[in-house]
Amino acid sequence: MTRIQKLNRRSFLKVSALAGGGMILSFNWLAGCKPKDLETLGDPKEWFRVNGFIQIGENGLITIMSPNPEGGQNVKTSMPLLVAEELDADWENVVVQQAPLDTDNFTRQFIGGSQAIRTSWIPLRTAGATARHLLVHAAAQTWNVPSSEIKTNAGFLTHDGSGKKAHYGEMASLAASLPIPEEVQLKEISEFKLIGKSHRNVDIQKIITGKPLFGIDYKKPGMKYAMIIHPQAFGQKLKSFDAEEAKAMPGILDIFQIKSLQDDYTRTFFDTTQFTDLIAIVGDSTWEVLNAKKAVKAEWKLMEAYTEIRDMFGRPGKREVPSGLESTSSQEKLINQAMQSPTLIRRDGNPEQAFAQASQVIERSYTAPFLVHNCMEPMNFFADVQGDEVNCAGPLQKPELTEQALSARLGIPVENINIEMTRLGGGYGRRSYAHWLIEAAVISQKTKHPIKLVYTREDDMTAGIYRSRYQATYRAALDSDKNLIAFHVNAGGLPENPLYANRFPAGAVKNYLAEGWEVPSNVTTGSFRAPRSNFMASVEQSFLDEVAEAAGKDPIDFRLELLKKAKENPVGESNDYDPERFAGVLNLAKSKSNWGSEQAGISRGFSAYFCHNSYAAQILDLKMENGNPVIHKVINAIDCGLVINPDAAKNLCEGAVVDGIGTAMYGEQTFENGEPQKKNFDTYRMIRMKEAPKLIETHFVENNLDPSGLGEPAYPPVFAALANALYQATGQRIYEQPFEKHLNSG
Amino acid sequence: MATYNLNINGKNLQVDVDPNTPMLWVLRDHLDMVGTKFGCGIAQCGACTIHLDGNAVRSCQLPVSAVTDAQITTIEGLSEKGDHPVQKAWIEHDVPQCGYCQAGQMMTAAALLKSNPSPSDEEIENAMNGNICRCGTYTRIKAAVKTASQNQ
Ligand code: FES
Ligand code: FES
Numbered sequence: 001m002t003r004i005q006k007l008n009r010r011s012f013l014k015v016s017a018l019a020g021g022g023m024i025l026s027f028n029w030l031a032g033c034k035p036k037d038l039e040t041l042g043d044p045k046e047w048f049r050v051n052g053f054i055q056i057g058e059n060g061l062i063t064i065m066s067p068n069p070e071g072g073q074n075v076k077t078s079m080p081l082l083v084a085e086e087l088d089a090d091w092e093n094v095v096v097q098q099a100p101l102d103t104d105n106f107t108r109q110f111i112g113g114s115q116a117i118r119t120s121w122i123p124l125r126t127a128g129a130t131a132r133h134l135l136v137h138a139a140a141q142t143w144n145v146p147s148s149e150i151k152t153n154a155g156f157l158t159h160d161g162s163g164k165k166a167h168y169g170e171m172a173s174l175a176a177s178l179p180i181p182e183e184v185q186l187k188e189i190s191e192f193k194l195i196g197k198s199h200r201n202v203d204i205q206k207i208i209t210g211k212p213l214f215g216i217d218y219k220k221p222g223m224k225y226a227m228i229i230h231p232q233a234f235g236q237k238l239k240s241f242d243a244e245e246a247k248a249m250p251g252i253l254d255i256f257q258i259k260s261l262q263d264d265y266t267r268t269f270f271d272t273t274q275f276t277d278l279i280a281i282v283g284d285s286t287w288e289v290l291n292a293k294k295a296v297k298a299e300w301k302l303m304e305a306y307t308e309i310r311d312m313f314g315r316p317g318k319r320e321v322p323s324g325l326e327s328t329s330s331q332e333k334l335i336n337q338a339m340q341s342p343t344l345i346r347r348d349g350n351p352e353q354a355f356a357q358a359s360q361v362i363e364r365s366y367t368a369p370f371l372v373h374n375c376m377e378p379m380n381f382f383a384d385v386q387g388d389e390v391n392c393a394g395p396l397q398k399p400e401l402t403e404q405a406l407s408a409r410l411g412i413p414v415e416n417i418n419i420e421m422t423r424l425g426g427g428y429g430r431r432s433y434a435h436w437l438i439e440a441a442v443i444s445q446k447t448k449h450p451i452k453l454v455y456t457r458e459d460d461m462t463a464g465i466y467r468s469r470y471q472a473t474y475r476a477a478l479d480s481d482k483n484l485i486a487f488h489v490n491a492g493g494l495p496e497n498p499l500y501a502n503r504f505p506a507g508a509v510k511n512y513l514a515e516g517w518e519v520p521s522n523v524t525t526g527s528f529r530a531p532r533s534n535f536m537a538s539v540e541q542s543f544l545d546e547v548a549e550a551a552g553k554d555p556i557d558f559r560l561e562l563l564k565k566a567k568e569n570p571v572g573e574s575n576d577y578d579p580e581r582f583a584g585v586l587n588l589a590k591s592k593s594n595w596g597s598e599q600a601g602i603s604r605g606f607s608a609y610f611c612h613n614s615y616a617a618q619i620l621d622l623k624m625e626n627g628n629p630v631i632h633k634v635i636n637a638i639d640c641g642l643v644i645n646p647d648a649a650k651n652l653c654e655g656a657v658v659d660g661i662g663t664a665m666y667g668e669q670t671f672e673n674g675e676p677q678k679k680n681f682d683t684y685r686m687i688r689m690k691e692a693p694k695l696i697e698t699h700f701v702e703n704n705l706d707p708s709g710l711g712e713p714a715y716p717p718v719f720a721a722l723a724n725a726l727y728q729a730t731g732q733r734i735y736e737q738p739f740e741k742h743l744n745s746g
Numbered sequence: 747m748a749t750y751n752l753n754i755n756g757k758n759l760q761v762d763v764d765p766n767t768p769m770l771w772v773l774r775d776h777l778d779m780v781g782t783k784f785g786c787g788i789a790q791c792g793a794c795t796i797h798l799d800g801n802a803v804r805s806c807q808l809p810v811s812a813v814t815d816a817q818i819t820t821i822e823g824l825s826e827k828g829d830h831p832v833q834k835a836w837i838e839h840d841v842p843q844c845g846y847c848q849a850g851q852m853m854t855a856a857a858l859l860k861s862n863p864s865p866s867d868e869e870i871e872n873a874m875n876g877n878i879c880r881c882g883t884y885t886r887i888k889a890a891v892k893t894a895s896q897n898q
Contacts, residue, residue, distance in 0.1 A: 214783075250747070658883075
């Protein structure tokens with residue numbers, strides 16, 4: 001069925017015939033879909049803005065705005081592709097421009113939760129279809145023929161009857177002046193020409209030739225470099241500092257104290273900032289600032305407990321921040337206490353009775369440490385505050401939310417704040433918490449210079465916003481026929497509870513109990529690639545492997561039986577997965593892997609998870625060599641609806657697998673008297689090429705469902721696929737992450 | 747401060763900086779060549795890799811005063827038209843995700859292929875092991891190095 005899409009006026013602000021092409025575009029941020037396109041067609045003399053997303057040059061070159069920040073999820077290619085598809089553009093004559101933050105023309109300009117494509121699937125296509133509609137009507141008027149007889153293809157309009165033909169550029173001027181239609185028709189999936197085929201990253205030419213692209217590359221005349229010093233430990237505050245010597249060092253402009261967010265500011269979820277009192281060092285070059293930073297003598301004092309006022313997505317809330325210097329071992333004690341008195345979250349049937357009557361109960365506890373995002377591009381931002389005007393540029397995931405806090409802090413209305421979005425050298429959740437943007441702006445406001453604030457790797461790794469520390473205890477009850485009759489999860493974290501109580505195996509087990517707890521902490525945490533799922537999948541899927549074994553069943557068949565129950569006879573109301581789609585990826589993984597056939601010396605682990613509206617199943621093959629796993633192959637079976645750009649989608653899933661294996665094996669931040677112990681990559685171990693799988697295969701379930709998340713779903717389950725394969729290889733189950741600690745060489 | 751005459755990507759360039767300034771910051775801050783990336787500053791990540799007389803070195807650990815008359819190549823000068831076999835292979839395999847580590851990866855790969863035109867899997871892994879990719883593109887990087895090795 002062709003979809004008819006009603007138009008939302010707000011997203012189709014029309015501006016007619018903006019003259020002087022180059023004037024409205026900053027060309028250095030343009031990306032060509034084919035490296036040579038700009039050279040072949042040349043710059044247009046005039047651009048016509050058909051709507052917020054599309055500008056067409058008189059020569060047929062088309063600019064499509066990419067509304068969301070790009071951090072490696074490939075949205076800068078796949079989102080404009082949706083527009084180009086409905087526009088019927090020639091992808092080779094499209095250039096993509098990164099849109100600035102612009103809440104009039106665009107919505108949901110952020111990265112997070114693998115939602116970009118899911119939520120823009122219809123709006124972006126509608127933008128393309130609208131422009132196509134206007135071009136068709138412009139041609140119909142010009143040629144004096146009925147619009148219904150005009151066809152479009154690859155940037156051309158044709159009319160068979162009269163033999164007329166024109167490229168989009170020839171009709172762009174008239175199209176831009178026509179009234180916007182009330183509704184437009186979207187293509188059938190079978191009519192897609194671009195979607196579903198692989199297209200290269202539009203920025204690839206710039207990446208491989210080292211062109212400025214990232215926030216850290218951003219420069220403006222007169223710009224000064226800045227760094228900050230924050231407390232060495234959580235639970236500490238700045239007491240005083242002596243910068244006399246440092247101020248006299250070459251190239252140093254000033255060293256002073258700043259306050260990023262005010263203590264009484266009502267913070268949204270993404271305004272999390274631990275250290276608001278900082279020392280700022282400003283100078284002519286990074287090296288000079290780095291040297292002066294080392295010469296500043298700071299003294300710290302203990303912070304008192306306080307309450308942060310919060311606005312939790314419209315609801316008032318607060319965060320209790322305890323005082324004290326936490327250590328990894330002291331946190332463990334608090335966690336073990338808290339899990340004794342959890343809060344009930346979901347209860348089906350009579351789990352207590354079922355456990356009492358069980359012929360076998362399996363109980364296991366799992367822990368996972370704090371994790372650091374470790375984006376390869378350290379946190380940084382450019383800010384230029386001149387009087388009442390603010391211009392910022394850099395890598396961030398949620399510009400719209402940060403703009404509010406920035407406006408409040410500077411006392412400058414949001415209308416006067418411009419945020420240009422650069423490419424992100426990784427985000428994974430970390431760049432949603434943009435305290436560094438506020439810091440850069442405060443430093444600029446004080447010094448009256450354009451400022452580039454850069455965190456050193458050490459500043460980045462010790463500034464907080466970590467993945468929470470988690471722990472979970474699972475219990476499963478089997479009856480005398482080895483059927484799973486009850487399931488109990490008690491999960492929590494310091495400070496965040498990771499539990500998703502309505503996910504599998506909820507709905508598949510008659511007696512089900514989910515409980516949770518939280519321990520307050522002054523260590524700041526935030527979203528981390530596949531938030532919470534990254535822990536829940538890692539442990540639940542290990543546990544289910546053990547339960548399947550106790551039940552004497554194949555791990556895939558065991559889950560398939562449960563999914564069958566969830567489909568035919570679901571327990572409870574609010575199960576948030578589709579058992580049939582879930583079973584689909586299990587079966588796909590099974591068929592692609594020759595599951596059940598032994599390979600000499602190879603140990604296999606299976607795992608599967610549902611999150612971000614997508615389903616992933618994985619099979620991991622490894623061999624032990626000198627006490628360490630050598631991972632030969634990982635097979636991904638993914639259902640994320642229709643796949644827009646298959647090769648890029650595979651790349652993302654491969655990355656999720658490598659990242660997940662690395663985090664499971666090595667990822668960990670620890671604390672001693674509040675001080676993060678790992679400050680750079682010499683101690684925080686990252687996965688390297690030798691430890692990555694030799695081969696990763698990714699298979700997608702073919703369907704025409706609306707596309708769902710892709711950046712995250714392959715990440716959470718791979719932890720358990722590895723744990724389960726390690727068990728097959730060594731006979732040892734691992735209950736504590738990182739796994740490295742429990743292997744021979746660890 | 748001292749004046750240094752540097753040979754970078756076949757051009758003679760002059761900078762007036764502190765002798766201890768690492769080449770990483772000379773390139774990025776003083777010469778506006780930002781293709782070479784800062785990742786760790788302690789020789790652990792490889793993001794800052796450049797060539798010094800054809801060998802891969804960590805520019806975050808290379809003081810400008812130590813360069814003397816050696817020839818420096820950065821990602822901007824790996825080829826004139828972006829068509830070095832490594833660059834072409836990176837396009838063919840659509841390697842990058844966020845892309846931040848890739849200049850360093852390519853510079854390491856190019857130096858490897860220069861000294862060893864047809865490396866084995868193990869030799870590739872050994873050479874590339876110093877370059878971290880947080881996005882996890884290692885399998886594509888390895889495949890691209892092999893393609894580049896065949897197409898030199
Ligand atoms: S920045 Fe030089 S090795 Fe990391
Ligand atoms: S592509 Fe993102 S760090 Fe390598």
